Amino acid sequence: MKPAERTVEYVSRVNEGHNNLETHLRKISMPLFNPVRESAFVIVDGSSYLFRAYYALPPLTTSSGQPTGAIRGVVSMLQKLRLDERPQHMVVVFDAPGKNFRHDLFADYKANRGETPVDLKSQIKPLHQVVEALGLPLLCIPDVEADDVIATLALQAAADGQKVLIATSDKDLAQLVNEKITLIDTMKNSRLDSAAVEAKWGVRPDQMADFLSLVGDTSDNVPGVPKVGPKTAATWLQTYGTLDHLISKADAIKGKVGENLRQSLEQLIITRQLIHFQIMQDLPMSWSELKIKNPDKASLIPLYETLEFKALLQQIQPILDIRVPLENSGLENFKLETTTSEIQATEINSDSNREYECIQDEKTLNRWLKALSSSELFSFDLETNSLDYTQADIVGVSFAIEPFKAAYIPLGHVEEATQLNREHVLNALKPLLENPKIGKIGQHLKFDRNVLAQYDINLTPIVHDTMMQSYILNSTSHRHDLQTLAKIVLQQDTLSFEDVAGKGAKQITFDQVSIKQAAQYAAEDADIALRVHHAQWPILKNESRLADIYTDLELPLIPVLSDMEKTGALIDVNLLKEFTVEIIARLADIEKQAFELAGQEFNLSSPKQLGEILYQKLGIPIRKKTPTGAPSTSESVLQELALEFELPSVIVNHRQLTKLKSTYTEKLVEICHPETHRVHTSYHQAITATGRLSSSDPNLQNIPIRTADGRRIRQAFIAPENFVLLSLDYSQIELRIMAHLSDDPGLLSAFQKDQDVHRATAAEIFSVTTEEVTKEQRRQAKTVNFGLIYGMSAFGLAQQLGIPRHLAQVYIDTYFLRYPGVKKYMERTRAEAHSRGYVETILGRRLYLEGLQTGTTKITPAQRNALERAAINAPLQGTAADIIKKSMIEVDAWLKTHQPQARLILQVHDELVIEVPEKDITAVKKAATKIMQSVYQLKVPLIVDSGSGKNWSESH
Numbered sequence: 042m043k044p045a046e047r048t049v050e051y052v053s054r055v056n057e058g059h060n061n062l063e064t065h066l067r068k069i070s071m072p073l074f075n076p077v078r079e080s081a082f083v084i085v086d087g088s089s090y091l092f093r094a095y096y097a098l099p100p101l102t103t104s105s106g107q108p109t110g111a112i113r114g115v116v117s118m119l120q121k122l123r124l125d126e127r128p129q130h131m132v133v134v135f136d137a138p139g140k141n142f143r144h145d146l147f148a149d150y151k152a153n154r155g156e157t158p159v160d161l162k163s164q165i166k167p168l169h170q171v172v173e174a175l176g177l178p179l180l181c182i183p184d185v186e187a188d189d190v191i192a193t194l195a196l197q198a199a200a201d202g203q204k205v206l207i208a209t210s211d212k213d214l215a216q217l218v219n220e221k222i223t224l225i226d227t228m229k230n231s232r233l234d235s236a237a238v239e240a241k242w243g244v245r246p247d248q249m250a251d252f253l254s255l256v257g258d259t260s261d262n263v264p265g266v267p268k269v270g271p272k273t274a275a276t277w278l279q280t281y282g283t284l285d286h287l288i289s290k291a292d293a294i295k296g297k298v299g300e301n302l303r304q305s306l307e308q309l310i311i312t313r314q315l316i317h318f319q320i321m322q323d324l325p326m327s328w329s330e331l332k333i334k335n336p337d338k339a340s341l342i343p344l345y346e347t348l349e350f351k352a353l354l355q356q357i358q359p360i361l362d363i364r365v366p367l368e369n370s371g372l373e374n375f376k377l378e379t380t381t382s383e384i385q386a387t388e389i390n391s392d393s394n395r396e397y398e399c400i401q402d403e404k405t406l407n408r409w410l411k412a413l414s415s416s417e418l419f420s421f422d423l424e425t426n427s428l429d430y431t432q433a434d435i436v437g438v439s440f441a442i443e444p445f446k447a448a449y450i451p452l453g454h455v456e457e458a459t460q461l462n463r464e465h466v467l468n469a470l471k472p473l474l475e476n477p478k479i480g481k482i483g484q485h486l487k488f489d490r491n492v493l494a495q496y497d498i499n500l501t502p503i504v505h506d507t508m509m510q511s512y513i514l515n516s517t518s519h520r521h522d523l524q525t526l527a528k529i530v531l532q533q534d535t536l537s538f539e540d541v542a543g544k545g546a547k548q549i550t551f552d553q554v555s556i557k558q559a560a561q562y563a564a565e566d567a568d569i570a571l572r573v574h575h576a577q578w579p580i581l582k583n584e585s586r587l588a589d590i591y592t593d594l595e596l597p598l599i600p601v602l603s604d605m606e607k608t609g610a611l612i613d614v615n616l617l618k619e620f621t622v623e624i625i626a627r628l629a630d631i632e633k634q635a636f637e638l639a640g641q642e643f644n645l646s647s648p649k650q651l652g653e654i655l656y657q658k659l660g661i662p663i664r665k666k667t668p669t670g671a672p673s674t675s676e677s678v679l680q681e682l683a684l685e686f687e688l689p690s691v692i693v694n695h696r697q698l699t700k701l702k703s704t705y706t707e708k709l710v711e712i713c714h715p716e717t718h719r720v721h722t723s724y725h726q727a728i729t730a731t732g733r734l735s736s737s738d739p740n741l742q743n744i745p746i747r748t749a750d751g752r753r754i755r756q757a758f759i760a761p762e763n764f765v766l767l768s769l770d771y772s773q774i775e776l777r778i779m780a781h782l783s784d785d786p787g788l789l790s791a792f793q794k795d796q797d798v799h800r801a802t803a804a805e806i807f808s809v810t811t812e813e814v815t816k817e818q819r820r821q822a823k824t825v826n827f828g829l830i831y832g833m834s835a836f837g838l839a840q841q842l843g844i845p846r847h848l849a850q851v852y853i854d855t856y857f858l859r860y861p862g863v864k865k866y867m868e869r870t871r872a873e874a875h876s877r878g879y880v881e882t883i884l885g886r887r888l889y890l891e892g893l894q895t896g897t898t899k900i901t902p903a904q905r906n907a908l909e910r911a912a913i914n915a916p917l918q919g920t921a922a923d924i925i926k927k928s929m930i931e932v933d934a935w936l937k938t939h940q941p942q943a944r945l946i947l948q949v950h951d952e953l954v955i956e957v958p959e960k961d962i963t964a965v966k967k968a969a970t971k972i973m974q975s976v977y978q979l980k981v982p983l984i985v986d987s988g989s990g991k992n993w994s995e996s997h
Contacts, residue, residue, distance in 0.1 A: 081223075082198045082328055083128040084191050086209035087135040087179070090115045091168065093210060095161050100515070100878055100889060101580070103349045108160040112168045112348060113580070118227050118532070119177065122208055123333075125227075130203075132331040133172050134190045135165075135181040143186065143315050160878065167348065174341035176334035178326075185321065188213055192318035195222050198328040213258070213316065215242070216249035227532055243275030251284035254313040263315050264308060267301045284313065352579030397564035398448040399556065401459045406466065409440065409448050413473050416442045418480030418504055420571035423489045424563050426453070426550040430491035430606075431714070431721055435463060436552045438470065439563040441571045447564035451556045458556050471498050480504035484523045484570045487726075490603045501600070507570050509595045510577040512727035513587050517889050521727045527569045530576045535569055536562045586885025594884075594926050595726060601933045601945070602724045602734075608956075609719030610946045613757045613992070614710050620753055621706040624698055631695045638688040645695050648674045654688070661686055681840065698750070705754050709739055724948070731915050732886050732922035734948060741949045746997075755994035758947070758954075765959050765989045767943075768996040769969055771951040772984040773798060774924065775917045779830055781883070781979040782916060785862025792981035799823040805859035806852055825852055829863070830917055832910025867913050874912035882919035883977075888912075924983070925951055928973045935972060940965055947993075954993060962989055 094114025101110040172179050195205045199221035207224050215238050224233040244252045255274035257265025281287040291303050345354045420441040425433035441447035452463040482505040490500040511521040527535045541558045542549050636642045643650045655661045656672045665673040683690035713720045722736045745751025760766045780788035791801040803814040803822035824841050839849035857864040879889040892900040893908040936943050947954035957965045973985045990996040
């Protein structure tokens with residue numbers, strides 16, 4: 042039975058009036074909840090939950106600017122905890138603002154903690170309201186620390202014979218652990234009982250207070266004994282049992298550490314008082330009174346509406362409370378308005394129902410094939426013996442149809458064990474993987490699509506990619522690999538590749554991994570991808586503009602990029618080899634020139650030797666130092682020195698040529714296919730902060746375009762016989778976007794009249810007519826135009842133009858005087874970035890600027906300036922990225938329909954390169970240009986420059 046069919050049966054039975062919910066779940070085998078276990082009293086360290094959610098999850102805000110990310114994270118963790126443990130008694134405890142007795146005892150208690158970030162502080166009150174509306178008891182007692190409340194309640198309940206679970210990440214609470222009290226960390230899916238405490242710290246729970254007194258607590262600024270770490274503290278307590286006994290034997294402790302102990306005896310008494318909990322006699326209620334109530338829908342619904350928690354609003358009906366009688370649960374009128382995935386999203390984090398299979402026989406394979414065939418979508422992952430898709434062999438395949446249930450088919454392991462025939466399995470899977478009616482979910486599926494193409498399988502449709510979901514939600518806060526997403530989104534640690542394949546020189550390829558280990562690792566990948574999707578998609582779907590970028594741009598782009606990578610670009614190998622020989626000769630000449638200028642021979646690639654020559658022997662002024670205090674010989678420093686001194690200029694030239702040789706002339710020959718002579722770059726969608734594509738092996742973005750050497754490299758990218766390369770490049774797209782966003786009349790007029798915008802800017806800056814603008818003036822104006830949208834300062838502009846700083850400032854001031862709309866845009870964007878913590882492209886893509894939002898973590902002036910520059914440029918560069926991606930999708934679709942022999946082969950910055958039959962060049966150029974110019978309507982025209990030729994340099 043499909044999950045959706047099970048849901049229908051579940052709902053029908055509820056609506057028929059059956060009162061035993063767990064009985065129905067067992068009857069229909071629907072694994073929504075864990076097996077029954079003894080109910081425990083659950084105490085939640087609410088402050089711990091709040092801070093962990095704030096720092097672990099992407100920042101979210103409502104349309105009115107109210108931060109909500111931490112609230113959303115805490116609600117998810119509370120839901121998970123309730124579904125996992127199903128308690129009848131539960132309380133969420135928060136720290137109250139202000140000081141307590143510990144501050145009186147020790148003035149520096151928690152003195153190292155800064156002010157609570159404003160955007161976090163603003164979420165505390167609404168979070169408390171949500172917790173109470175959910176029917177969860179909440180305690181926040183003035184002048185009392187949350188840990189003391191938690192300790193009092195836990196010991197009170199344990200004394201009454203009640204099992205207690207404390208949900209926290211605070212190690213201080215480990216001193217409470219006993220046969221009745223257990224700590225649970227929901228973000229790590231771990232539990233700490235007495236044995237686990239001793240295994241982790243080397244001491245029993247009843248010794249933890251003494252242990253913490255010795256080592257101190259840096260998070261609370263509580264001092265311990267200097268130079269005493271966890272190992273020493275554990276050894277002492279294993280030997281002496283208690284801190285009091287250790288203190289009595291302090292004179293027997295030898296060495297510096299013993300001296301430190303004796304000098305700390307007075308402080309230890311205070312520290313132990315800080316560490317020990319204060320058991321309260323006057324709590325407002327006992328543990329037995331802290332019962333979960335029915336959610337207050339009248340309060341919860343408007344709260345969720347205000348906080349714009351659309352997915353949670355949809356989930357209210359089915360998840361209100363699984364413990365209350367059916368007639369009061371809100372389930373009695375529940376219909377199928379909530380989808381299966383939304384129901385599953387409420388319980389995606391529990392591991393207790395995890396079932397992973399290893400498929401090694403036909404019967405099991407056929408059972409899974411049948412299940413996959415009847416599913417609407419499934420999670421899919423390949424295991425290979427190489428990260429190079431052009432050479433990778435498929436070692437195994439894994440699937441997941443619903444959370445916690447996954448399977449792995451080993452196909453190419455060297456282990457002598459039963460494995461199904463790879464060709465047979467892939468032939469059986471091909472109809473499923475190519476079925477347009479069955480959606481595929483996965484992590485970075487472009488790689489899987491490329492590998493499968495080598496086996497004549499077209500993976501389609503890719504309906505969700507968890508890497509891209511994460512990237513769209515927040516491109517800058519964390520990495521987007523599956524292991525990171527599991528930890529951040531599901532609060533779960535997973536097996537890493539190193540766990541099964543080893544590290545460094547001893548690392549083995551996946552085909553050498555044992556099948557048992559491989560099955561756990563690969564099945565987990567498929568399962569985690571599905572569960573991450575169920576967690577991320579409701580959040581992304583709730584942000585309609587971000588969801589549009591995901592569904593309309595990034596997902597459709599995956600097969601386009603995949604096809605471009607598989608096609609590759611043809612290389613003139615002989616030309617590159619000749620160029621390498623020439624560069625080697627030129628490098629030898631440059632070395633001789635450098636030796637003459639230095640007055641001795643030295644290693645030009647050695648920063649140490651170069652620094653000695655430049656700063657000690659030649660006495661060149663030191664402009665900057667490295668973190669270790671050595672004079673810097675970085676590229677930027679050498680370029681600055683090259684304006685005044687000859688040797689730094691020679692070194693810069695040497696470095697550039699060396700990089701050109703190693704990165705391109707030699708590397709391209711090395712990586713091109715030995716038979717086709719094509720290079721297959723890899724395009725990356727989830728790397729840059731602004732949405733621009735990047736590439737590697739080779740990195741096409743860094744080929745110099747304005748130098749003769751760079752053009753020589755582009756000459757090596759050639760068209761096959763009877764074909765030409767067509768280059769289509771957006772003209773000044775970021776300046777046009779600036780005109781659109783700033784609404785500046787001068788810029789708008791220049792582009793609308795199809796004027797030379799650099800000449801128009803030069804005329805404004807230098808107060809001359811456009812006809813009087815010189816070539817040099819236009820060049821300077823071009824530098825100003827592009828420099829300012831990247832946030833260039835007067836100092837930077839002076840360096841670029843080789844003019845005094847005061848004159849560069851005059852140029853900038855004049856520019857803003859002539860284009861006041863640009864200045865207003867920059868000021869407005871800075872203000873929005875400080876207010877919201879992010880900026881947006883025209884289509885709604887967000888760039889979060891961590892630390893810039895008012896009230897968040899303090900940053901240096903240099904960091905703030907850099908973030909403000911990024912804030913100004915990101916909407917321009919990000920919008921340009923969105924437009925070029927949309928063009929790629931539409932141009933590719935047109936080519937496949939009308940000119941299937943013509944193929945997109947390259948994308949670099951604002952340029953597309955198409956391999957076109959010579960006979961079709963006119964038609965393709967006309968159609969592609971029209972598509973690119975009309976793909977998005979700005980307030981000024983989008984213009985595309987085009988050219989064609991037998992090589993890339995000739996066409997551009």
